[in-house]
Amino acid sequence: MIFHLLDRLRELFRFVWVGLILVTGVTAHAQFRVEVSGVGLTQLPIAISAFRGQDTAPQKIADIVLADLERSGQFRGVDTAGFALDEGVRPDVALWRQKGADSLVTGSVSRLADGRYDVRFRLWDVVRGQDLGGQSYAVTQADLRLSAHRISDFIYEKLTGDKGAFSTRITYVTKAAQRYQLWVADADGENPQSALASPEPIISPAWSPNGTQIAYVSFESRKPVVYTHDVATGKRRLIANFRGSNSAPTWSPDGRTLAVTLSRDGGSQLYSIDAGGGQPRRLAQNSSIDTEPLYTPDGKSLFFVSDRGGSPQIYKMPAAGGAAERVTFTGTYNISPAVSPDGRWLAYISRVSGAFRLHVMELASGTVNAITDTNADESPSFAPNSRLIVYATQSQGKESLLTTTLDGKIKARLAGQNGDIREPDWGPFQKQ
């Protein structure tokens, strides 16, 4: 009964939201801004026709797909004004070639008798005049955006050869009017759902490798304490509440272990702890700060931040502890490591002339590039396909989230919420 009420509230909320959109004239396409910089980009020109029937559906599927593809940095939208082609139509490929497109997406949205929506699409190679395939999904209204993201994944994989990460989720924290909330949202920042609300800060959320739980640090008991939180049920487990501070949780790739920073034995030091809770095992022992542990994708090593050399730098050591090797050598402040799931790249924040900027290192060569020109970047996290990074930054005194390609050339600001948005973490691929 309670959940009927919840459904009613959701419906009401959607109605209000749609109303706001009509009033302000915002479309799905305009909900974020893609900022392109740099030259010599090779982007695939793609035409996404309006889906037949999408005007009466609550989500504009074609707009969401185009926004996804543009945000990836690998596609450029071709104007389709005046067209609404469904998946059954064989398109005039010469016309679309003439408009400058290499590919075309057609589709439809229709309401089923049981209230769900039937979403269909087809991808065309208009250069070769070839049908590259299509799919259909029967989804609830709440999953219409998800169906659009799955279409984006299909197109992305067909045309680039890489797996798309559009139908994944991100988590982040907002602070508004001294109230902190942990959110779970689509990878484009839309469709946010609140997982935790607290009058005290929440930091360092980290998805479990299977995407069902988030570990984070909450200050709700007037000190930093680590929880794991099942997002579907809201069930929370206190993982680390030892004397002193408990922070910086990170999951091993098999999901069985968390590495954390504890001060229970004096100083900020690294420990591992079973994901189900239990006694921590100390991973290193020294008189310096060790924090921000992060498992490598093979689970064999940990990146972490330490000031053992006099300034905070990123190091790497065996996952069970052992000899550490230094990873960053440029600059006097390198923190918040994030490793790409393919193991090729390390993103981190480096202080350069007083500005905290996102940097990307190619691990094999050690080559480093600064990929932003902002001054207060924080908390980078890779998309599960290793092609984009989400991070937090400040502009005009407000904290917001951006995605960027690894070369920094294509950036997009994620959909806005009220207040400051921070601490993003990109979740894993979803099971389909």
Place this chain on the structure above:
Amino acid sequence: MKRIYLILALTAVLAGCGSTTNLDEVPVVDQTGTSVLPSGAGGSGSAVGEGDVTRVDVGASSQDAANVGRARVIYFDYDSYVIKPEFQSVIELHARYLKADKGRRVAIEGHTDERGGREYNLALGQKRAEAVRSALGLLGVVDDQIEAVSFGKEKPAVQGGDEAALAQNRRAEIRYK
């Protein structure tokens, strides 16, 4: 008095509209929420989608009257954990108080200014808190009476990025439990 409330809120939507609805308060931490099952691809047409999230609400912590009206803040220089001479008298005052009442417990809460990462600042604030704990220990306060914790840059005393504000935020606060 430390009480943690876990509040299962069904009012996320109403709260978003600025309403102040009463929340059901359910005590404790390892709490099983009621699950919202995914409807799945072959679902029955309910409006509950695949990616649903159940929200948890946390209540406010309480304040103790012992923390009012006594000098209990120690300020630090940038990138420093050294207790400056002018704060020695504050430390001595609290050491006397704690030695006279072995039943009293304090938390030393370390803070930093807003520059840099959240987790690294948490570790820096911890160093400040532990510097104050050590100073109290040198004056004979039993270690069991003191817990050193950090808020990093999460709870600035004052807002703003100018040097005066930054200096106000680099601090350790002594708080009686």
